[in-house]
Amino acid sequence: MDALAPGRGPDVRFPRDHAKIASPGAPSSRHPPDARGRAHKKTIDTHSTSWYSCQQGGSRSTRLISAQAFLRGVDSAQAFLRGVDSAQAFLRGVDSAQAHLRGVDSAQAHLRASIAEQWSPRRFEELPTTRSFMFTQKDLDKLRHELTGPLLQPGSTGYAAATTIDNGRIRLQPGVVVLAATTRDVVCALRFAKEHDAKFTVRSGGHSAAGYCLNEGGVVLDMTGMRGKTFNARNGTLHAQIGNTWSDLYVYLTNTGTGLIPVGGGCPTVGIPGFMLGGGVSFVSRSYGLSVDNLISIDIVTPDGEVRRLSAASSSKEDLDLFWACRGGCGGNFGVVIAFEIQLHKPHTDKMLVGQIRYPIEIAEELLGFYNEWIQKAPRELAVYGYMGNAVNPAQPQQGFKSIGLTPIFNGDTAQGMDLIAPILRFKNISISLYEMTLPDFELMNGSVTLVKGRQAYIRSAFLRPEGFNPQVAKILPDFMRRAPSADSLMVWSHCGGKIGDVPRDETAFWHREAPFLWELKAIWKNDYEMVDNVDWAYAFGDALEDHMSGAYANYIDPLLHDWQTKYYGDNYAKLCEVKKQCDPTNFFRFQQSIGSDFQPSTNQPLDLSPLFRTYADQPRMGARA
Template sequence: MEETKLTGRIVTPDDAEYEQARTNNNLGVPKFPRIIVFCQNTNDVVNALKWVKENHVPFRIRSGRHSYENFSLVNGGLVIDVSEMDGIKIDSKSMTAKIEAGANLGKVYNELWKKGTTIPAGTESSVGLVGLVLGGGIGMLSRLFGLTCDNLLEVEMAIVNEQREVELIKANKNHNSDLFWACCGGGGGNFGIVTSLTFKVQPISKVSIFSITWEWEDFEAAFDAWQHWATNTDKRLTSEIELKSKEANQIIAQGEFVGSSFKLKELLQPLIDVGCPKKVVIKEVSYIEAVQFFDDPSGNQPAPRKRSGSFLNKPFPKEAILTMKHFLENAPNEKSSIWHQSLGGAVEEVGSNETAFYYRDAIIAQEYLATWSHPSEERANIRWIEELRNALSRYTTGDYVNWPDRFIRDWPTAYYGENFKKLREVKRAYDPCNLFHFPQSIPPFINWF
């Protein structure tokens, strides 16, 4: 049998572009692959998959480089990178878009905007769409349009079937529906290599955005007001609040309302009346301006980082708010923060077992963030994140699979709740040999007779 050759743009450690090619968004977990293949088309993906199977080489799949624990890299193995497959075809008549797996959010938003449409997704432009949607996908339109995966219609994927052959398949609600279910929140890299995604797109034109900034003395009042308001307000309004370190001295709430600025100001009054806001901005803008407003340039730049997270099923009591305050008073550096996004609305209108995304009843997604400059700071920052997560665990539940944390012991329950067993059954059906594996990948379900 003729040996398969790797095709596409191939980068090895001998190439000048290797450093750039191997660098992910998180510089805190460096890894050194033997080969990186930048696939240009589906054929390159198929060849890469055949090659790793024939040569028994460990591999990972990569798109946007935002895997928090760098699960998309592997030492001494092959990285199958789809980021150069980023074509987008929009059908305005059927209000659908077929998007290749390498497209990042910046490109997706800009291309869809040309047709006056969008999908609900995240805020950082360099994030890969495919990783986001496979984990669920939250962002500034979640309460109105649901998760990114709730707008997914079909997935095309390269898998290795029971005959150990590479096969291209489609999954949707009618065909390979169990795999489609798993692709809506079951996490990236578990079942095969996604080559394209088809979405229903939503019409969009003008939106209204807001930003309210308080200083440290309003910490408790601002967060408490936001958490009760954000999940009960008009579902056309999705918002976030970031609690920064005491040193940074900033509590900032922002959000997007699909409606007029006049109506938004009315909805915001309960927040504006809290404490002494230092700055209040409310304005009506084109949707693409809102995309740019929420895009965080620092989040797009590679840096040493540690992330983790959880969900809130009910508002935090005063003790939990004071716990957050204590940690931010004793943060390892100014750039440490705790970020929250409101859920509810369209997100909770889907049952927790209707897709692999389990946390439909959560009212808030909560993320813990630490960034540092020098390797000597790594231990203190990681410890701060882990101690914070543990201190808040009595008030929170689970974790979002797109914010993976290698230190979570019972990660299957944390990410997938009661959906883990079914995800293992899907894994057994589509990847029985566990070819697609990494430190927190879903293992196949095994029946012992």
Template structure:
């Protein structure tokens, strides 16, 4: 298309960043995300290096009548940062971190990954910590726009609760500064919507200011306690009763999957594993673990280190890489927890998983997240839930996609009556009634009102944007086409 070619050349001359086109090595790197199942090739990647570049990219997409999606860290669970045949706006060059030491805050450009922020916090040497993601290659914008659970969320709230300012380029190309006390009601509304309303809906977040915290100790306790999965009914029930009574300084994540056998490390065996993170003195955290240590774990590994280093150590183990993955999530209520039936369902399903790379994991919620004072700060509706459950089916051969996805969907359907909603940061193209599951009916209506005001032409619209009417069809045979597209 000569017209498109001319437009690309003209754009390239105006950018402080640059464009990447199909066939180049950098294009291939930029469109590769942390899920080998999602390979959706855009016509062009624009690597912005400034807010002005972002505005130019939006104008270019409109002028050439191409859809545009935004890539922050490239960790989108469903690959919604990409699109087929359109424009991908990549923020990866915009990674500046500016400290505000007296205010205990950081201003961070939205191309940064949590690895960048943790590295900065570790080098700063002041002991201040962010409320950030547990995977190093997760980008800040998607994580924070969807709420964002951290190992220290039970101490300090969601990642989004700790955002004090957002700079956002809206669909008109206008840079807007969003705060809770912004002069314009429209900007206050957008600030509310962007703290839990999910990525890709309202504009391009280019910068955020984050609140930092001084923890009660220089180091945290982290590690793992593992038990044979054959003991699931006994041990997960004991864990659930124990976790419900923990102070907010302790988070205890759960995992069911395959780990190396301590007695024969070359062999992997099914286990239930607890990942404790105690935001306080080591001895205090170790004492809290006593009830679970009495249950004769298969393996125990405990460490003491600053939180940024713990995040960097744990985060290296969470990548999908070139393998293929599908994620399904569900919220487990505080009054319910893990029932015997749920434990059996999970244990039995994991025994039939097509791939031993597949695992289930859950985030330990509540604590500060459930503080009623935070409830109105954003549209995240699941503050009272005890756990955020995620099953992550991972496999190596594309020919096995249907078997692995259908297995994960069956597990989700078997547990759906036990779930009270789902988590937008694990966005799932096969989630039934996804909009109310992610936001709740009241928040969804408000998000759609704000979306209409901020983006009246629906420029920032994709398959599961807040204004989408899309619903998956889960009847047999399962329609997998929603997994392979960004736009309707």
């Protein structure tokens, strides 16, 4: 194959019709005969001569023998010609294989160019040199002796699991991981990191969109071992440590038999602290407000190592301000939260009307145009979330296609709920799945839809203005989804409003009280070389919706979001900075987009993607020398 000219093999042609075979001594006009061609020509010439002799005369027996010999020669020639056909088929296969290999070469060249583009300096202009903290064995032995829970180092059992999160794009390797079992472990880990001037981050559910729960070379405090829960039936409250996921709480509360529910997350594997500290938009937020609106108290270890309980009844202004900041100001900024006291609610009925409706993406503009008007009249008890992405054909499960979906949740009587959602059932659909079940059961059943599950992801978000699904937005969404580089990418939106808007903007740190919708875009892909195309697509998607946004959601934190301070926190950001300076004057709790950070990603094209690969922007600490 290597000797063939690029793009084609030898052009060999032998016609079937003997009358068209070149006469003796007449070489082919296209291909000079080689040794094999001359041998075959000699065979044909011999058989032609035998046939000629047979026709000219001789005895009957002689003519018969000659005829038989000739026919054997014909059989031999036909066999040869069949061999030629087979050879030609083989050579056509060679041509096809060469074309395929040229395609492979082209794909490899594209891959090399793509990888080079990803790792070229212009895409990672600000990528800092990471600093790996080296702890002496004596220091580690001392810390291990103080801890109740395990201390993990690279290579030890459990380290890989503790440093793996939902977003597989994040591959940061801390120097040590402390698996906290008690509040004392938290205090010890915090003191150790401060003494060694080490990077320090806190991991709970492992769903940080940007991987800010991990760091490179420092200390990670893993809270997943602290899952204590205490239910107070008389007050309808739950005290829960932050190692719990929403799944843990849903199962625990279901087993109480009371029917009480928290204002919790729709993804059951998400940890409770990240969800709550950023605000917490829930399926029942229109009925009961945000998760932070139902937060009674917070137990927190502050940067000075003190354990405090914060609540609206706190006596000091400093604690009151800190309680305000922790309700919407996000985690990782003010200390290590170790537990929450949460107000629970009894739904209007034991079971809710819930479900999923999937429509072909071709009707997206028509459906969203109707939804934009219809949903404004919905009662607070009804929330109708949305989805855009791949769906499975129930009749052919192996077949996937782009779709748009609506997810109704009605906190009330099923019959009344059916009447309310009847208009959206009339549109051409792919499937309708409606259930009468408890909200925790639905969240456990439905919550895996948006998981990244170890693939790679880049996540964007925005709150939409009133009447956010206007004709322009209704066109942008399906247009971009059809152009997604990966079939795994998706968009979901939360239906806000209702009780959320009853709370003044400055009563908690959560700013976006008046936004009717919150969308989250997840660009999801499998291989490293696919990153640039998917990130660029998601970034352009968000930019296309910029004029229709009123801000972004810090729980879906985006390292490439420009002017993130205002978009996340609005006019509350100034007060958050004041609380931060008061609570953490040396800025020990910090990360790339922490409160008070000066980090601002560039908007120049092509995008600098280095912020996607780090937790720290290497900013100087407040009050420290540069």
